[in-house]
Structures are given as C-alpha cells and as structure tokens.
Amino acid sequence: MQLLQTILKDVKVLETKGSLEVPVAAITFDSRQVKQGVVFVAVRGVQADGHDFIGKAVEAEAAVIVCEQFPEEVAQGITYVLVKDSGEALGNMASAFYDYPSKKLKLIGVTGTNGKTTSVTLLHKLFRELGYHVGLLSTVQNQIDEDIMPSTHTTPDAVKLNELLAQMVKAGCTHCFMEVSSHAMVQQRVAGLVFAGGVFTNITHDHLDYHKTFEEYIKAKKLFFDQLPKNAFALINADDKRGPVMVQNTKASVHYFALRKVVEFKARIIDNTLQGLHLEVNEIEIWCKLIGAFNAYNLLGAYAVGVLMEEDPMEVLTVLSSLSSAAGRFDYTISDGLITGIVDYAHTPDALENVLNTIQEIRDPNQKVITIVGCGGNRDAAKRSVMADIACRLSDKVILTSDNPRFEEPQAILEDMQKGVKPLDYKKTLSVLDRKEAIKTACMLAETRDIILVAGKGHETYQEVKGVKYPFDDKLVLHETFRQLGK
Numbered sequence: 001m002q003l004l005q006t007i008l009k010d011v012k013v014l015e016t017k018g019s020l021e022v023p024v025a026a027i028t029f030d031s032r033q034v035k036q037g038v039v040f041v042a043v044r045g046v047q048a049d050g051h052d053f054i055g056k057a058v059e060a061e062a063a064v065i066v067c068e069q070f071p072e073e074v075a076q077g078i079t080y081v082l083v084k085d086s087g088e089a090l091g092n093m094a095s096a097f098y099d100y101p102s103k104k105l106k107l108i109g110v111t112g113t114n115g116k117t118t119s120v121t122l123l124h125k126l127f128r129e130l131g132y133h134v135g136l137l138s139t140v141q142n143q144i145d146e147d148i149m150p151s152t153h154t155t156p157d158a159v160k161l162n163e164l165l166a167q168m169v170k171a172g173c174t175h176c177f178m179e180v181s182s183h184a185m186v187q188q189r190v191a192g193l194v195f196a197g198g199v200f201t202n203i204t205h206d207h208l209d210y211h212k213t214f215e216e217y218i219k220a221k222k223l224f225f226d227q228l229p230k231n232a233f234a235l236i237n238a239d240d241k242r243g244p245v246m247v248q249n250t251k252a253s254v255h256y257f258a259l260r261k262v263v264e265f266k267a268r269i270i271d272n273t274l275q276g277l278h279l280e281v282n283e284i285e286i287w288c289k290l291i292g293a294f295n296a297y298n299l300l301g302a303y304a305v306g307v308l309m310e311e312d313p314m315e316v317l318t319v320l321s322s323l324s325s326a327a328g329r330f331d332y333t334i335s336d337g338l339i340t341g342i343v344d345y346a347h348t349p350d351a352l353e354n355v356l357n358t359i360q361e362i363r364d365p366n367q368k369v370i371t372i373v374g375c376g377g378n379r380d381a382a383k384r385s386v387m388a389d390i391a392c393r394l395s396d397k398v399i400l401t402s403d404n405p406r407f408e409e410p411q412a413i414l415e416d417m418q419k420g421v422k423p424l425d426y427k428k429t430l431s432v433l434d435r436k437e438a439i440k441t442a443c444m445l446a447e448t449r450d451i452i453l454v455a456g457k458g459h460e461t462y463q464e465v466k467g468v469k470y471p472f473d474d475k476l477v478l479h480e481t482f483r484q485l486g487k
C-alpha cells in the first residue's frame with residue numbers, strides 16, 4: 001500500500017496535522033463511500049459542500065482528511081491536510097495513487113460543444129484497426145479494446161478516471177481517446193493527467209446553467225489547452241471563430257484543421273447524401289459512411305490526429321472510409337412503408353441546426369420533414385426556445401415533447417420551448433408531452449418517403465424523471481411504432 005506522503009507528491013500542501021506516513025487504502029470524495037483507512041477529500045460542489053461531511057467521514061474511520069479549511073475540531077489519530085484547491089488535489093492524488101497511468105499510454109483529449117463522442121469513437125475504431133490496444137472514455141460508453149463498460153458521465157471523476165486508465169495500461173493499451181467536458185475542466189476531473197494531445201471541435205451555446213456566461217464556458221474549454229504540456233499537440237478547428245483563443249496560452253504545438261480555410265489539414269465536401277460523404281481530404285478523395293457536413297469535421301479531425309501521431313496518412317484514410325458513427329448519431333432506418341426515421345443526439349441548438357440542415361440537403365422537395373424534439377430538465381433553459389425555433393424553421397412539422405425532465409415539471413419545459421415558436425409556425429407545431437405518444441403522432445402523420453427526426457436522446461436508453469431512469473429508447477419506440485402502424 002502507498003503511503004500518504006507518496007500520493008501527496010504533486011499536491012500543493014499548505015499545512016498538515018498528523019502523520020504523513022499512513023498507508024492509503026483508497027481515495028474518495030464522497031463521505032458515503034468512506035471505509036476504514038481511506039482518504040476523504042472534501043470538495044465544494046453545486047448542491048453541497050464536502051466540508052460539511054468531514055464529521056461523517058471521521059465516523060466512518062477515514063485515515064486522512066484533505067480539505068480547503070480545517071474543521072473546528074480535529075480528531076485524534078487522523079491526518080488532516082490543508083490544500084488550496086481540493087479538486088486539483090484530488091486529481092493529483094488519484095494519478096499518484098494509480099501510479100500515473102496517463103504517462104504510460106498516449107492520452108488524447110477531445111473537447112468542444114459538439115462532436116466529442118463522434119470523434120473519440122472514430123479514433124478508437126481507427127487505432128483498433130491500425131492494430132493497437134486502445135481505451136475509450138465517452139458519453140456513450142467506456143471501452144478497453146472491445147470490452148464495454150458503462151459510462152455515467154462524459155468525463156468520469158478523477159478517481160474513476162485514473163482507475164480506468166490504470167485498467168487500460170494493465171490490459172496493454174498504448175492509446176486512450178477521451179472526451180473532456182467543460183464541467184470536467186471546472187471541477188478539475190483531469191488535473192494531474194498527462195495528455196499527448198488535445199482536440200478542439202467547436203463551441204456554441206450550451207451548459208449556461210452551469211457556466212453562467214458564454215465567456216466562462218469558453219474559458220473552461222480553454223483551460224484544457226492551457227494545461228497541455230510542451231510535447232503535446234493541440235489540434236484546432238480553424239473554422240470556429242473561437243479556435244485561436246483556445247490556444248492563446250498553450251505550450252503545446254498548435255495545428256489546425258478546416259473546411260473553409262487553407263490550413264495544414266483541410267477537407268472539401270464533394271457530395272453529402274444518405275449513403276455518406278464524398279470528401280477530398282488534403283487532396284485525396286474518399287467516400288465515408290458518416291452522413292452530414294458536421295461529420296466532415298469529425299472525420300478530418302480524426303485523420304489529423306492519426307497523422308500527428310505518425311500513422312501513415314493513406315492507411316488512416318482507408319480505415320476512416322470504412323467506419324460507421326457512434327450509436328445514436330444520425331442513426332437511420334427506412335421503414336417498410338419507406339419512411340426514413342433518424343435518431344440523433346442533437347441536444348444543443350447548433351447540433352439540431354446541423355442535423356436538420358443535413359436533412360434538408362439530402363431530401364428531395366416532396367419529402368416532408370417531421371421533427372420530434374424536447375429539452376432536458378435541470379439543464380440550460382436558455383436553449384429551449386432557440387431549439388424550438390430552429391426545429392420550426394427547418395421542418396415541415398414539429399412535435400415538441402419531453403426529454404429527461406429530471407426534477408423539473410415537463411409541462412413547464414414544454415412551455416419554455418413553445419415561447420420560441422413564431423406565430424407563423426403555430427400551425428405546424430404540436431405539443432405532445434409523452435415522448436412515446438409524440439413519436440406515434442409523427443409516425444401517424446408521416447406519409448411514404450417522409451423523414452422523421454427524433455432528436456435529443458440518441459443512444460440513451462432511459463427517460464429520467466425525478467431521479468428515476470425509466471427504460472426508453474427512441475430507436476426501439478420508432479421501430480415498434482412503424483410495425484404497429486404497418487408503415
């Protein structure tokens with residue numbers, strides 16, 4: 001077992017009380033998980049303050065308390081460590097506890113509002129095909145080669161993250177591709193990790209419930225690039241106007257990819273159909289299975305990472321052209337009655353606009369587009385009216401519905417969305433609170449060759465209401481409804 005002083009090696013310690021030579025059984029930031037001999041790190045959160053649970057951790061026989069403020073009474077036989085930032089200390093301690101797994105493989109982080117899951121999934125598949133053992137940390141699932149483990153967050157907490165990386169190292173992984181969310185940056189979930197590279201996909205409106213302003217949201221993403229080491233690469237989407245800001249203070253070597261600018265990695269869309277994308281990537285033509293202009297960015301980003309990691313460019317392109325997307329991303333089916341049903345994880349205004357623009361590009365004029373969309377509860381409320389407006393602008397018929405209401409009233413969320421519907425669009429808009437009924441309504445309205453988009457939940461297999469996750473799968477419901485209606 002490692003001693004406390006060993007795992008504190010990279011932590012900026014302000015003061016200590018008690019011995020530093022105690023063996024550490026485990027690290028946790030949740031008093032409810034404390035067992036004898038563990039280190040409890042008190043973290044200030046959104047709902048609660050871990051410092052209020054130090055007493056509970058002591059009762060549960062924690063050996064060490066790490067905190068930003070000493071409690072008024074200190075217990076005998078327990079070590080107290082005062083730090084400036086518990087979140088940062090937690091990350092550094094977790095890295096040391098698991099013996100620095102991020103240094104033992106090439107860890108690449110992808111950040112941005114949209115495209116993270118798609119990019120890391122493509123990269124995982126690409127490097128598997130190139131013959132490596134590869135780890136994946138994503139919204140949809142975590143993976144070691146083909147072994148799938150459930151994922152609860154886009155970026156796991158620091159302890160889980162290092163534990164997973166250590167498992168990857170043990171399994172012989174040489175690479176890991178992970179999503180780095182803005183929440184993770186603010187909460188220091190990746191503190192202490194050593195990245196070999198970072199990718200910026202884009203930044204648009206999301207998560208303002210948490211970050212409060214767009215400027216703060218940008219800062220959170222930029223922090224990731226500020227922290228990259230000198231020998232890492234920072235790969236930036238140059239078509240996003242915030243791209244250059246991201247790397248203003250980075251020590252990493254900066255590289256750009258773009259569709260609209262002449263930069264090191266560039267692509268041009270030759271054709272975009274339901275069969276896939278026909279692209280020109282750095283002067284070479286390829287046909288890919290992924291659909292939609294936004295996926296040209298994800299494919300180009302993955303190509304650039306491959307090249308920056310010194311893989312053969314032609315081989316990288318050949319593999320990329322054979323890959324399919326992540327689950328629930330432009331996942332489409334054509335029913336017996338020739339209705340196209342698309343399930344997509346578009347849960348931000350930008351994503352919804354992109355996916356609908358793609359549908360507009362690939363449809364022919366007599367195919368109607370019917371969009372079903374909702375917005376999550378206890379999440380950014382400002383995006384609700386904007387998403388309803390986008391859905392109306394780019395669809396022939398819109399059905400507003402529920403998407404993970406969590407602890408909010410579903411009807412109130414729906415009313416927030418309705419505020420975005422312009423009077424001229426009232427006629428084309430319906431509100432159906434029950435998501436299953438909403439999908440059924442769309443299927444009933446659809447005629448042969450029409451297109452139904454079910455947006456917002458993608459791969460999710462549940463509907464979260466008041467802390468309970470009820471089984472719900474857009475794709476299954478859509479299939480089942482087509483079958484029941486004989487369409």
Ligand SMILES: CC(=O)N[C@H]1[C@@H](OP(=O)(O)OP(=O)(O)OC[C@H]2O[C@@H](n3ccc(=O)[nH]c3=O)[C@H](O)[C@@H]2O)O[C@H](CO)[C@@H](O)[C@@H]1O[C@H](C)C(=O)N[C@@H](C)C(=O)N[C@H](CCC(=O)O)C(=O)O
Binds near residue numbers: 031042050053156
């Ligand atoms: C808003 C947010 O990010 N919340 C995360 C945060 O929780 P929190 O700040 O609310 O924690 P809290 O409940 O206030 O508690 C503060 C501290 O007291 C401790 N505590 C609390 C109660 C107790 O009895 N004992 C105790 O010790 C807690 O363990 C915690 O350390 O820290 C927790 C532990 O790491 C996370 O599980 C939790 O994620 C919640 C569940 C969540 O929904 N997060 C979402 C918004 C999220 O992180 N999303 C991003 C991005 C999504 C994307 O766009 O892809 C993600 O990376 O998944």
Ligand SMILES: Nc1ncnc2c1ncn2[C@@H]1O[C@H](COP(=O)(O)OP(=O)(O)OP(=O)(O)O)[C@@H](O)[C@H]1O
Binds near residue numbers: 115
């Ligand atoms: N590069 C991109 N630019 C803009 N929109 C995209 C891009 N890639 C995917 N999208 C859209 O965003 C949706 C979410 O994509 P993806 O899951 O890859 O993003 P993400 O960044 O992982 O999202 P999350 O923040 O929820 O983890 C897709 O279903 C698609 O509609």
Ligand SMILES: N[C@H](CCC[C@H](N)C(=O)O)C(=O)O
Binds near residue numbers: 139154375376456460
């Ligand atoms: N990772 C995103 C996913 C949102 C998906 C959508 N279905 C919702 O529940 O709002 C979040 O937690 O904000």
Ligand SMILES: [Mg+2]
Binds near residue numbers: 117140179
């Ligand atoms: Mg994701």
